[in-house]
Amino acid sequence: MSYHLSDDDVAFLRSRYGSKALQTASGLALTPSTLLADLTQLRSRYPEHAAAIAETVQARRRAAGKLRHADLLLADQTSVQQATPSPVAALRAADIVARRPGAVVHDLTCSIGSELTALAAEPGVAAVIGSDVDPVRLAMAQHNLEVSGARGAPCPTLLRADALTPTSTADVVIADPGRRNARGRVFGLEQLDPPLLELLSVYAGRTLAVKCSPGLDYRNLRTRFGFDGQVQIVSLDGGVREACLWTEVDGSPQNRASVLRTTADGRSLLYEVTSDDADDLDDPGVGEWIIDPDGAVVRAGLVRQYAHRHGLRQLDPQIAYLTGDTVPAGERGFRVLEQLPVNDRALRGALAARGCGSLEILVRGLDTDPDRLRKRLKLKGAEPYALILTRIGRSGVAFLCEPGVRAGGAGSGA
Incomplete structure (x- = not known):
């Protein structure tokens, strides 16, 4: 089970003393077989924050290879699992600039800031806003933006707000509805948090990008609910990561596949296929x-x-x-x-x-x-x-x- 950090935990971890505590804990195994002994050792030195220290180190290890600056992040394991991988977030930031150059972008469910970091690093974005209902996640996002070097221009503004309550007039809005409840992963459109159809309704008339499970039944969304935007399926290094629903995309292909591959030197390579591409083929058969x-x-x-x-x-x-x-x-x-x-x-x-x-x-x-x-x-x-x-x-x-x-x-x- 992931430990939920408190406001006090985050404040401690952001301090010089907390930073040293994390360095100390990074030398511990923190595996299931050693966790009890490791926590005992941490409690002897940091009695009030031992669990938060262990959770943060475990989260950083889980983020390695997925998020930039993983060794400096403040996060818990749940937020790392839910976070958008850095190459996917960077692709979306570039997409936004291609669609709306000079846009103000608002991430309604910013969590620990993985999407904000990519947006802040994209030169064609005019300004970035992040909001979340969880004040602890916002505090972690603030730290993560600082260590990522994203405090230049634009400097993200962080707000505590519900995703279904519009709090800005941003040109582009991003949302990542929760896909789990107390019983585990959910799949129905109405079970997402916030519900997908409510998001589409509240932000109708604005450019909205909604990150969903790659298993989303987007055909049902089109035929039953009249969604007429673009469905973008994104994979990274062979694993399908998400289905992103784009609204207000006149003239864009209805379906789009974006395939990202990471090279040995850490670069991201991309190819894309769309429903506007030609699809005539020779008769079926068996080749070499x-x-x-x-x-x-x-x-x-x-x-x-x-x-x-x-x-x-x-x-x-x-x-x-x-x-x-x-x-x-x-x-x-x-x-x-x-x-x-x-x-x-x-x-x-x-x-x-x-x-x-x-x-x-x-x-x-x-x-x-x-x-x-x-x-x-x-x-x-x-x-x-x-x-x-x-x-x-x-x-x-x-x-x-x-x-x-x-x-x-x-x-x-x-």
Whole structure:
């Protein structure tokens, strides 16, 4: 369980004494097996704030690789889990400038300030406002803006306010409704906090960007509730992070997939596919390679557009696997060795003949559990392979492939 910091905790941690306490705690393991002993040690020196110190160090470790200046942040583990990764926040800040140059931007649910930091660093943003109902989160956000170097121009203004009570006339408004309640993660539009439809209603007529779960049923939002803005699905390093709903975007594509990849030197590379792209393809078939498109492309419903761009075709019109004679730069492909029926006996025989000892299994369109199948196949060799199970028409089919390889290159700079 994440410890909830208090106002006094944050004030202490922002002090010189608190900073030294965090440095001391950073040398402790703070793992489940050592936490009790580590807290005992911290209480001997910092009796009133030991739990807050441990929580902050654990949160910083969790933020490493996700948020800029992770080793200097004030946060709890829950807020880090909920925070927008820095590359995704930077992409949104650039999007806002592209849509509304010189805009004043208000983050209605700023929490610990991950979005504010990106906005404040974007030269084309005129001014930044952050608000939240939680005064402790606001205090942490103030600290995090200071250590991130975001106190230049623009200097974010922080307010305590409810997201459903307009407190500014900002040109662009950002919101990140809570996706959990006391019972765990929620999925219904009305279960978000604040409810999505209320946000759209309160800020109707203004440019609004709402960050939602990537599993949001945006088709239902369009057909049932008349949402006519843009749905942007964003992935980072192969994981789909969010669906961002943009209002007031006349002339923009309805659907957009934004794929971010982090390079070895820490840069973010980006490619995008939209519903305005061409989507005509050759007839389905099987080529030399099978490609599993990035999850953002799949969830945005843009597999055909992506395939057209790279000269690929589908194995089946209803399945997201693509095939062709080359693998697009930055993507992972599987070279096909043979096509097999989907039954254990045939698969076991083919794998045994090739001396397969480790097997990556990918499944689309079939009700197959990869882990259970792997156990039934009783692998005994030493060679690595990949097995792709899918459906062509009404029939299941298996493709035995070489291990997946990623083609060089990853997109353009973002």
